[in-house]
Amino acid sequence: MDIPYTVHARPDTGLYNAKVGIWLFLASEVMLFGALFSAYILLRVGAPEGFWPRGWLNVPVGTINTLVLITSSITTVMAWASCKMNQFGRFKFFHACTILLAITFVCIKSYEYHDKFTHYEVIFKDGRIADGHIVKNDPKADSVTISGHFVADRKELFDLVGPNAHHPHEEIRIPRDQILRMERYGPWHHTYLAIYFTLTGLHALHVIGGAIVIGFLWGPGSRMWKTDRERFTNRIEVSGLFWHFVDLVWIFLFPVLYLI
Amino acid sequence: MDAVAHDDDFRQHVRRYLYVFYALLFGTLITVGASYIPFGDHEINIGVALFIACSKAFLVAGYFMHLLSERKMIYGLLAFTCFFFAGLMALTVCSFADFPTSTFTH
Amino acid sequence: MHNHEAHHEDAGFWRTYVFSTDHKVIGIQYGMTALCFLLFGFCLMMVMRWQIAHPGQPIPVVGPLLAAILGEVAAKGIMAPDLYNMFGAMHGTIMVFMAIVPLAFAAFGNYVVPLQIGAPDMAFPRVNMASYQAYVIGGLIMFVSFFIPGGPAQGGWTSYSPLVTSIPTDGQTFWIVGMVFLITSSLLGAVNFIATIIQLRAPGMTWMRLPFFVWAQFVTAFLLLLAFPPLEAAAIMQLMDKVAHTSFFLPTGLAVGGNLAHISGGGSPLLWQHLFWFLAHPEVYVLILPAMGIVGEIIANNTRKPLWGYKSLVYSVLTIGFLSFIVWAHHMYLTGMGIRIATFFQTTTMIISIPSVIILTCMFISLWGGAIRFNTPMLFVMAFLPMFGIGGLTGLPLGFGYSDIHLHDTYYVIAHFHYIVAPGTIFALFAGIYYWFPKMTGRMMNEFWGRVHFWLSLIFMNCIFQPMFAQGMAGMLRRMADGGANYSQAKVPGAIGGLGANIMGLNTYILWAAICLGIGQIPFIINLFWSIKHGKPITSDNPWQATTLEWQTPTPPPHGNFATAPEVHRGPYEYSVPGHSTDFTPQNEPEAPKPGTRIPVPELA
Numbered sequence: 001m002d003i004p005y006t007v008h009a010r011p012d013t014g015l016y017n018a019k020v021g022i023w024l025f026l027a028s029e030v031m032l033f034g035a036l037f038s039a040y041i042l043l044r045v046g047a048p049e050g051f052w053p054r055g056w057l058n059v060p061v062g063t064i065n066t067l068v069l070i071t072s073s074i075t076t077v078m079a080w081a082s083c084k085m086n087q088f089g090r091f092k093f094f095h096a097c098t099i100l101l102a103i104t105f106v107c108i109k110s111y112e113y114h115d116k117f118t119h120y121e122v123i124f125k126d127g128r129i130a131d132g133h134i135v136k137n138d139p140k141a142d143s144v145t146i147s148g149h150f151v152a153d154r155k156e157l158f159d160l161v162g163p164n165a166h167h168p169h170e171e172i173r174i175p176r177d178q179i180l181r182m183e184r185y186g187p188w189h190h191t192y193l194a195i196y197f198t199l200t201g202l203h204a205l206h207v208i209g210g211a212i213v214i215g216f217l218w219g220p221g222s223r224m225w226k227t228d229r230e231r232f233t234n235r236i237e238v239s240g241l242f243w244h245f246v247d248l249v250w251i252f253l254f255p256v257l258y259l260i
Numbered sequence: 261m262d263a264v265a266h267d268d269d270f271r272q273h274v275r276r277y278l279y280v281f282y283a284l285l286f287g288t289l290i291t292v293g294a295s296y297i298p299f300g301d302h303e304i305n306i307g308v309a310l311f312i313a314c315s316k317a318f319l320v321a322g323y324f325m326h327l328l329s330e331r332k333m334i335y336g337l338l339a340f341t342c343f344f345f346a347g348l349m350a351l352t353v354c355s356f357a358d359f360p361t362s363t364f365t366h
Numbered sequence: 367m368h369n370h371e372a373h374h375e376d377a378g379f380w381r382t383y384v385f386s387t388d389h390k391v392i393g394i395q396y397g398m399t400a401l402c403f404l405l406f407g408f409c410l411m412m413v414m415r416w417q418i419a420h421p422g423q424p425i426p427v428v429g430p431l432l433a434a435i436l437g438e439v440a441a442k443g444i445m446a447p448d449l450y451n452m453f454g455a456m457h458g459t460i461m462v463f464m465a466i467v468p469l470a471f472a473a474f475g476n477y478v479v480p481l482q483i484g485a486p487d488m489a490f491p492r493v494n495m496a497s498y499q500a501y502v503i504g505g506l507i508m509f510v511s512f513f514i515p516g517g518p519a520q521g522g523w524t525s526y527s528p529l530v531t532s533i534p535t536d537g538q539t540f541w542i543v544g545m546v547f548l549i550t551s552s553l554l555g556a557v558n559f560i561a562t563i564i565q566l567r568a569p570g571m572t573w574m575r576l577p578f579f580v581w582a583q584f585v586t587a588f589l590l591l592l593a594f595p596p597l598e599a600a601a602i603m604q605l606m607d608k609v610a611h612t613s614f615f616l617p618t619g620l621a622v623g624g625n626l627a628h629i630s631g632g633g634s635p636l637l638w639q640h641l642f643w644f645l646a647h648p649e650v651y652v653l654i655l656p657a658m659g660i661v662g663e664i665i666a667n668n669t670r671k672p673l674w675g676y677k678s679l680v681y682s683v684l685t686i687g688f689l690s691f692i693v694w695a696h697h698m699y700l701t702g703m704g705i706r707i708a709t710f711f712q713t714t715t716m717i718i719s720i721p722s723v724i725i726l727t728c729m730f731i732s733l734w735g736g737a738i739r740f741n742t743p744m745l746f747v748m749a750f751l752p753m754f755g756i757g758g759l760t761g762l763p764l765g766f767g768y769s770d771i772h773l774h775d776t777y778y779v780i781a782h783f784h785y786i787v788a789p790g791t792i793f794a795l796f797a798g799i800y801y802w803f804p805k806m807t808g809r810m811m812n813e814f815w816g817r818v819h820f821w822l823s824l825i826f827m828n829c830i831f832q833p834m835f836a837q838g839m840a841g842m843l844r845r846m847a848d849g850g851a852n853y854s855q856a857k858v859p860g861a862i863g864g865l866g867a868n869i870m871g872l873n874t875y876i877l878w879a880a881i882c883l884g885i886g887q888i889p890f891i892i893n894l895f896w897s898i899k900h901g902k903p904i905t906s907d908n909p910w911q912a913t914t915l916e917w918q919t920p921t922p923p924p925h926g927n928f929a930t931a932p933e934v935h936r937g938p939y940e941y942s943v944p945g946h947s948t949d950f951t952p953q954n955e956p957e958a959p960k961p962g963t964r965i966p967v968p969e970l971a
Contacts (some may be wrong), residue, residue, distance in 0.1 A: 001486035001926040005565050013564060014331045017489045020561040023334050026554050027341040034345040035596035038352055039603065039614065042637050045353070051632075059292060067289050074281040077324045078274065085270050105425055112602050187612045191632040194612035198603060207348045251316045254288075255309040259295035260302075333564070344592055345689045351707070352640045355695060358704030 007231045022238045025243050029206075033249050036199050040256065043191045053192050055160030056185070058112065065108050066250065072101035073247040075213075076240045086226055091191060091236070095218045099200040102211035116193065116214050119185040120146055121157065124178050131157055133257055135171060143175045144182070159231070181248040206246045213239050280323045288317045375449050387491035392498050393477030394436040394806065397799075400469035403505060404792075407460040408686055408887075410453045412880055416512070416850030417445040419877040439517060451520040452537070456508070458523030459541065462649065463548050464505045466791060469589070470656035472501070472555055474798050475583045477806070479559065481916035481923060484568025484932040484954070489561040496556035504547030511540035522845065524646070525773035527615030527638040531607045532622045542605045549598045552590045559587035568915070569952075570895050570934030574680070574954065577914045577938040578673060581680050582659030585687035593691065607633075614638075639698055647694040651686055653787055654754075657794030658683070658725055661747045665729055667743040667912045669736025670949050672939035673947035675693060676726035677873045682721035682728075689718040699767045700774050708767045715765040722758055726751065737942075737949075742816030746797035749824050757785030762834065778838025781831045800895070804909045809901030815889040822886025829879035829883055831934035833872040840869045849873045865867075913950050914938050 009016050044052050079094035117132075122130045124146070132148015149167040151157055161163060182190055187197040217235055224232040291312045299305055327335075348361040386392060413432070422444060425432065430445025439449035476494065480487055483562035487496045516535025519525065530538045537704055545561040563584050566577070576584075601616040611629060614668045615638040618631030673679065693704065703711075729751055738744065760782040763769040773779065796819070803811050841863050842850045850873075853856055855864035908917040917925055917932070932954040940951040 001930060002487055003491075003566070003929050004931075009529075013333055015333065015565070016962050017561055019494075020333075021490060021557050023337060024557045024560050024591060025553075027337055027590050028557075029344060030338075030341050031348075031592050031597035032599050034348060035599035035644075037600070038596075039347065039348045039637055039641070041353060042356060042634060043614070043632065046356070046634055047632055049556065059295075063288060063292050066283065069280065070288065071282045073284075073320060073324055074277060077277050081270055081274055081277070187606060187610050187809050188630060190630050191613055194603075194606060194610075194614055194630075194633075197610075198606055198612075198614075199388055202602065204328050241325055244320055247324075248317050248320050252321065255295070255313050257293055259291065260306045260309045264648075316403060330674075340688075341586075347692050348596060348644055351692065351695070351710070352637075353702055355640065355698075355707050356636065358707040359702050360704055363499075 005236060007228070008228055018234055018238045022241050026241065027233070028182045028244060028254060029249075030124045031201075035198075036195070036202070037252070038090070039197045040199070043195055047191070050155050051158055052171075053160070053190065054162070055165065055197070056192070057113070057259055059195055059260045060109060061112060062254055063120075068101050068105050068108070069247045069250050071107070072098045075101065076243045080233070080236045080240050081247075083229075083236050086229075088222075092218065095214055095227055099211055099215050099218065105207055106204060106211075109200065113197075116185040116197075118147075121183055121185070121189070122146065122174055122179055124174075125180045126178070128171055129157075130174065132169060132172065143173050144179070145171055145173045147171050151239075152201045181216055190202055199253055199257065203246070206249070209256070210239070210246050211242050214243065276344060280319050283319055284316055287312055287319075291316075385495065386865075387495045389476045389480050389488045389491065389494060390806075390923060392494050393473050393475070394837040395498055396468050396476060396501070397473035399502065399505065400465050400473055404465035404469065405887075405891075406509075408884065410457040410460070412884060413445065414450060414453050414457065415873075415877045415880045417847065417934075419873040420852055421851050424503075430522065435513070436517065438622050438924075441492055445633075445847070447519060447847040449517070451522075451845070452512075452517045452562075453518045454845055455522050455541075457596070459508065459519070461787075462523060462653070464501075464508065466787060466795075467552070467649075468501060470791060471583065471586055471652060472497075473553075474579075474656060474660065474795070474802070475555075475559060478802065478916055479580055479583050480566070481919060481927055482560060482580050482914050483563060483566060483848050484571055484915050484928060484934060485562060485566035485927045486928065488558045489565055490558050491734065493554050494558055497551045497558065500547050500551035500554065502708065504551060505543035507540055507547065511537050511544070512748035514540065523791045524642060525604070526642075527604060527607060527635050528617070528620055528622075531604065531616070531779075532620075538882050539605065539608055542601045542608070545601050546598060547667055548599070549594045552594055556587040556591040556594075560591065563587075568928075568934055570911035571953075572898075572934075574677070575661075575934055575937045578662035578676070578679055578683075579656075581683055582662075583685050586655045588687055588958050589648040589652050589655075589690060589871070591926045593645045596641045596643035600638055604638065631900075635700060636698075637902070639701065639769050640695070643694040644691075644696045647697065647849050650783070650786075651690045653791050655683065655686070657750070660794045660798040661729060662799075663898055663912075663914065664743045664747045665732050666939040666941065667801075667910050668739045668741065669733060670941045671732070671736050672941060673728065674731040674734075674935070675724075676937070676939070678724055679728050682724040685721040686718060686725075689714060689721070694717055696767075696770070699743045699770045704933055711903035712765065712767050719758070719765070726755060726758070741799040742811070742813055742820060743797040745817065745820045746793045749792045749820070750797070751794065751822075753785060753827075757782060757787075757790050760785065773838060775843055776838035777834040777842045777844060780844060781834035782836060783829045784834075789824065793823070796820075796890070799912065802916075803894075803897065804904045804921070805916060805919075806872075806922055807898050809862055809897055809899075809903050810909065811831065811897045811901055812893050815893045819886060819890040819893070822889075826879045826886055827881035830876050830883060833876055837865075837869050838871055839864055842869060868902045908952075911942055911948070911950050915953055918954055 003017070004010070005015075005017050007016060009163075013020070014166040016193070075094045075097040079091050079098065082088075082090035082094060094119050118134045120132065120134060124130070128150060130146060130148055130150050132146040134144070135147050136145040149169060150172070151167075155163070185193055217239055221235070222232070294308045294312065295305060297305070299308075313341055327338075382393065386395075387806050388541070396686045405750070408643045413425060413428060424443035425445060429440070432440035432445075433443050434450075435722050436449065439446045439452070442966065445453075446549070476488070508518070512959060514536055516537055518537040520537060521528065521530035522531060523543065563576075563580060605613070606612040607614050607616060613629045613633040615635050616627065616629050616631060616633045617635060620629060620631065660678065662673055694709060694716045699708055699711075733748075764773055764779060764782060800816055803809070837850075842853070843867055845854070850865050851863050851935035853861075853863075854870050855861065855866055856870065858864055904921065907919065907921045910917065915932060916923075918932065933956075934953045935955065935957050936951065936953055938953060942949045943951050
């Protein structure tokens with residue numbers, strides 16, 4: 001006996017199996033990202049006044065990434081619609097766009113991560129604090145050069161959007177023997193960065209996973225168009241639902257991490 | 261969802277998807293813009309940003325994910341999920357906010 | 367369309383027994399693996415109980431073996447406190463995540479649920495295989511962690527931060543990675559079960575005609591689906607704390623070994639606890655609901671009458687599922703919670719005991735007026751009822767915040783939950799094994815040795831856990847490697863609240879009860895394997911004369927289960943229906959034609 005309702009909907013539920021499956025999976029993903037958002041709220045509410053950063057992320061770059069994902073969402077739904085309208089060529093075009101947009105998103109995200117990993121806070125032995133991006137860090141040299149600025153109070157590093165936020169950047173050469181501690185803006189540097197890297201990292205893994213599945217269906221998997229068109233269209237719909245969820249998560253991630 | 265749909269039905273749907281797309285683009289731009297408006301109380305900025313995010317989410321879920329034309333069963337599943345998600349968030353935050361401030365005698 | 371049967375004839379050994387997508391094979395795979403972990407977890411506990419009864423003394427028999435394998439922590443065959451903690455953490459983790467849940471939910475569920483709903487297989491057979499493989503990988507990672515330098519996780523199955531990330535060894539990292547695989551396995555399984563039950567019920571199998579076991583598995587799957595992801599998120603964050611040195615759960619000013627830790631701080635240890643218990647409370651319902659389902663099936667079958675209060679059972683199990691998500695902080699009363707929030711959780715905790723009592727009451731009432739057959743499955747199931755009763759009732763003082771202040775983290779808690787899981791769930795699982803064994807193998811397990819297994823298990827489980835209530839109320843705390851010796855009156859004469867000699871003496875008594883319990887499992891293990899080839903062959907496909915669909919198939923059921931979809935005409939427990947020729951009416955037995963109906967005569971050729 002074959003498994004029923006793999007392609008056609010079961011009459012009383014109105015759904016085919018894979019659609020039930022993907023919505024169940026997405027429900028579990030809501031709880032997964034929900035727990036991380038809960039962690040974000042608690043960490044932020046628990047931070048002492050003035051020590052939760054604002055402006056550490058580049059808003060224009062984040063906006064571009066948001067537009068990239070939204071566009072990939074429309075191309076995804078258009079790819080499915082093309083399948084439903086029997087237009088294989090247009091399906092191929094739209095999902096090729098989806099995959100390219102996904103790659104663009106990941107590249108931009110990598111650029112942002114790189115920016116954080118080259119940004120250092122340097123605490124001098126005499127108590128001064130300098131903050132900026134690495135220009136020269138030759139292990140053999142006896143000094144480090146950053147492009148940044150000095151701050152009088154560490155608190156100034158946390159508000160980069162307020163009225164007092166603009167500091168001119170200058171090249172600062174720091175002899176190694178004057179450095180007490182030099183730490184880059186990785187997840188260990190502050191809980192804001194920890195939750196930022198965890199949330200966007202997990203999200204990026206979902207983008208990559210989704211792109212791989214869509215890529216497979218675009219490439220070798222598209223052979224099913226000839227043998228079982230409806231089942232193939234269902235697969236495009238189900239993978240599309242996952243992709244839209246990934247976009248949904250970013251719709252919340254972007255304002256929460258970048259704007260507020 | 262059973263048979264491959266007719267082209268005419270779908271062109272209507274496609275137009276709707278495009279309108280949703282434009283709405284999402286617009287929503288993104290006003291989210292960014294609103295974040296720069298000084299409302300005085302930062303909480304208002306948070307509220308505005310989350311409201312716009314929820315609206316965009318509604319559009320993506322409702323139209324791109326076909327939720328507005330989906331079956332009751334899926335709504336039910338998502339309703340429970342959202343309730344438990346809200347419970348996790350709310351009860352955890354409340355647990356942090358509520359703590360003993362005195363013993364029985366003092 | 368597809369011709370599965372044809373190309374499965376010539377699938378080789380690997381495809382048929384190892385990389386199978388057939389739910390029955392996967393169910394047995396889960397069952398065998400889980401039973402191995404159950405035995406392993408039991409052995410860990412035996413060594414721990416020895417240590418508790420003889421702190422600081424070399425362990426007989428296995429001491430030298432442990433010293434050889436584990437090195438310093440078992441030097442000279444003596445269990446160091448660190449080793450005790452390792453065994454303790456892994457006993458809990460293994461029993462909960464690698465033994466009971468895979469056995470109760472995945473093994474029985476996979477084998478029985480598609481058969482009971484009249485389906486050819488699970489909705490997603492390849493996902494099913496993937497979920498078993500993820501379980502094996504997770505289990506292997508946990509097992510391997512015993513052999514890495516520094517040993518396995520040591521911070522309890524509850525893995526509270528900041529302790530677990532401050533321990534400088536890699537055991538916790540292995541625990542977290544293993545958990546991610548186990549959680550993935552559970553999530554994939556949960557999706558499969560829910561989709562299968564919704565979509566693949568046979569024609570006529572309406573929701574209110576489902577066997578209670580299927581309802582129980584359905585709710586259990588939802589608990590796993592929605593409660594596990596927050597733990598997965600927390601595990602990811604704890605892993606980041608350990609390897610990327612973040613401070614999700616590490617507070618500012620944390621000192622380790624007397625020195626200020628080089629961390630950013632700003633994190634919250636309570637956050638871990640909330641996310642952990644958000645899963646771990648529904649998890650305990652995951653441990654009990656499939657067992658209740660099995661109990662329901664076996665009671666109906668062996669009383670030869672329908673379960674009393676089917677509707678109440680269904681609504682109760684749905685209510686338990688819903689409420690279990692909003693009670694979790696009753697595990698955290700002593701974390702400095704305020705009165706208001708503690709009252710909230712106490713209220714929901716009290717409310718959730720109501721549907722549990724309803725289920726137990728329905729089961730008890732189901733026995734009334736029944737023609738009870740006292741076979742081995744029924745013995746285990748009847749013992750389940752009062753044992754679960756004890757376990758559940760002893761939970762009430764823990765659910766009330768006020769009394770929990772005295773009992774939290776004592777042996778009372780250990781006694782409470784072990785009563786529910788050991789003579790509770792595990793008895794139901796044993797019952798299920800004896801009950802469904804003939805369908806899987808075509809042979810019965812030996813009835814005499816089954817009864818021996820039952821009586822020895824019942825007596826000695828009670829001997830082990832009953833005294834622990836007394837120990838807990840006297841103040842003996844959990845997780846103490848020396849069994850409370852440091853807090854005893856013998857060590858500190860005259861100390862207020864010091865543990866008396868009677869209480870301490872119970873440790874020795876419990877140890878011997880544990881050894882006897884272990885011995886009592888030997889007949890079961892032998893019976894299980896021996897009966898596969900040499901058990902009494904059954905003479906019918908339905909040896910228990912049961913009504914549910916899994917008994918209306920050939921033995922063992924072939925690939926695809928049913929040649930064509932069965933048609934269901936009635937509810938699941940139509941036993942002793944007046945006027946029927948036998949005392950049971952299978953769900954798919956065709957309806958008798960109404961009097962006066964013309965039966966169409968086939969046309970002659």
